[in-house]
Amino acid sequence: MQEGKNQKKFFGKDIMNLLKLMVPEKRYCILGMTVVGLNSALLLYLPQVTTDIAKLQELKYDQENKEKSQKTNMYYHLKWGGVCLLGMFLGGARRFLNTQISNRVGMRMRYAMFQKLMSTRDNQSLHSQQLVHKLSNDVSLVSTGLSQDIFIMIRGFITTIGGAAYLSYYAFPLLASASAAAAVMGGSAILLGKYMSQFKVKETQELGSLSEVSQEMLQAHRLIKLSDMEQKENQRYSAQLFRWYEQATQFSKMQALNMGLMEGGGLYALILILFQGCYLVATGHLDPELAKYFIQAVYMASGTRVMIAIYNELVKTAAIYNTILDIHPNLHESELYNQPDLTKNYREYISQDDILKAQLLNPPQNAEHTKGWQELYEHSTIPPPSISFKNVQYSYPNHENSTLTFNLQINSGEIVLLQGPSGSGKTTALNLLTKLLTPSSGEIVIDGEPLSKKDFKWIQQHVSYVQQDGIIFNATVYENIIYGNHGYDQSMERVIWAAKMSSAHDFIENMQNKYQTKLKSDGTTSLSGGQKQRIVLARAILKNPRILILDEATSNIDSQSETDIIQALTQICKEKTVIIVSHKIENYKPLLTRVINLDQ
Ligand SMILES: Nc1ncnc2c1ncn2[C@@H]1O[C@H](COP(=O)(O)OP(=O)(O)OP(=O)(O)O)[C@@H](O)[C@H]1O
Known part of the structure; x- marks a missing residue:
């Protein structure tokens, strides 16, 4: 026990x-x-x-x-x-x-x-x-x-x-x-x-x-x-x-x-x-x-x-x-038990949620109606950030005797592939970069400023992270694409742009209710692995992130879908610093500026 x-x-x-x-x-x-x-x-x-x-x-x-x-x-x-x-x-x-x-x-x-x-x-x-x-x-x-x-x-x-x-x-x-x-x-x-x-x-x-x-x-x-x-x-x-x-x-x-x-x-x-x-x-x-x-x-x-x-x-x-x-x-x-009275405004919670759901069924058609539109383009004019890991060390609490050390330099606008044997620390490095983990020592520097000085909001605004198993929520295609992109342009015009960029638009248009088709999170959705991953990619690029992370993002899909997605990435990765983790280095080669070996 x-x-x-x-x-x-x-x-x-x-x-x-x-x-x-x-x-x-x-x-x-x-x-x-x-x-x-x-x-x-x-x-x-x-x-x-x-x-x-x-x-x-x-x-x-x-x-x-x-x-x-x-x-x-x-x-x-x-x-x-x-x-x-x-x-x-x-x-x-x-x-x-x-x-x-x-x-x-x-x-x-x-x-x-x-x-x-x-x-x-x-x-x-x-x-x-x-x-x-x-x-x-x-x-x-x-x-x-x-x-x-x-x-x-x-x-x-x-x-x-x-x-x-x-x-x-x-x-x-x-x-x-x-x-x-x-x-x-x-x-x-x-x-x-x-x-x-x-x-x-x-x-x-x-x-x-x-x-x-x-x-x-x-x-x-x-x-x-x-x-x-x-x-x-x-x-x-x-x-x-x-x-x-x-x-x-x-x-x-x-x-x-x-x-x-x-x-x-x-x-x-x-x-x-x-x-x-x-x-x-x-x-x-x-x-x-x-x-x-x-x-x-x-x-x-x-x-x-x-x-x-x-x-x-x-x-x-x-x-x-x-x-x-x-x-x-x-x-x-x-x-x-030490909380304010939760029930005081509970009807308001429910009615706000109902309003939101109704709005999601009728999204604004173009960007003029959407907050955050300017912000989206403001930061896209700034050059993408450079990233360096200076003697960054991390040990997992349950493995304190094995410490991972990182020394990396990624220049502004580079598209790099992190390579290294299993267990060399690729995912750990990405978790440190996204502040999901905090280094035990050393420093991660973004555009000359320590990451420790930037708050988590900065990460939320500027970084998109696509994982191997793209998460799909119990919601419509539209809601799935705008998920996590509040404050950015969520108009249909922009969502369609993101879906086109990630080669998702065509198959979405063929679905019964197009962007209002309901998807399911439990895997019983009618989407193929490649289609799921393209929706996830559309979600990742909707806010036009300055740093894009693709962690085995195309590992679970067939080669034709992967080729389509990598082709779409050529366009998507422009004006961004991109970090890719994939075992299929050959497929990504045309896209890359450099391969970084983690075991060196
Ligand atoms: N939650 C955890 N708790 C303890 N140790 C962990 C944890 N996650 C990872 N590790 C250890 O940290 C090391 C690096 O793991 P990490 O997942 O970063 O490697 P990776 O290069 O991404 O591996 P893979 O290519 O297999 O995904 C491994 O030795 C692993 O056992």
């Missing part, structure tokens, strides 16, 4: 930390507690019905005063009808507040976690499938568990205290029996709670790994089929499934033991209370309205039982919460 940064706290503190998630929902919580308080008071009042029934029975035989008897009858019916209606309202309100707190806590957690993950520049250390599982499944477990458990616990507390107070006043001997039963249940639950939470953490981790394995396999579905790995992968999935099952079974056993002790304790309490109650009635110490006291004693014992059961649930939930905090080394728990 992975030892997370948050797993060493003692359980009481864990629960306190968990409860902090409720802090921003103060208003809902106070309202919820009031409702739960009233609901519990109603429950405690309920045994009073026995007294009223006894009175009604008396009146039934009072033939002399028929009118009074009818009135009283009516009064009691109205009273208990009202109690039922109130109970109905309070029950509904409690459920609504429960769910709403859970929704809001979950929303805050997801919002903070997502922001944190997106803020990471070097995402290589993040396990995306595990994270998706945490964002959906584990957050739901924590938020629903927390809000529901707390209210049930409060109700348990009120009925325990109320029942105990009633018994201590009206039937003190029964209090002793109920307390003894509560003590037995409490002891076992606290003892087993610790083990239960440990098993729950393991089970949650195995379930996360199961999601990871399944997503990985579904993504690599084609490769698995073609490599005759189906049986092996089925076996791997099954093995992980059984690993989860093993932990889930351990947890179930522990839970069953706990539940058994609870049930046993409950039965013991019931028998003890009944036995004692009957004895007290028989000896004339208690009046025949035994049911009233009996119910109060049961309230007290079951309230205690509920509190203990919920304590166990909270320990489990806190354990899952700790695994969520481990998703990111810099995620502090306070970030999950």
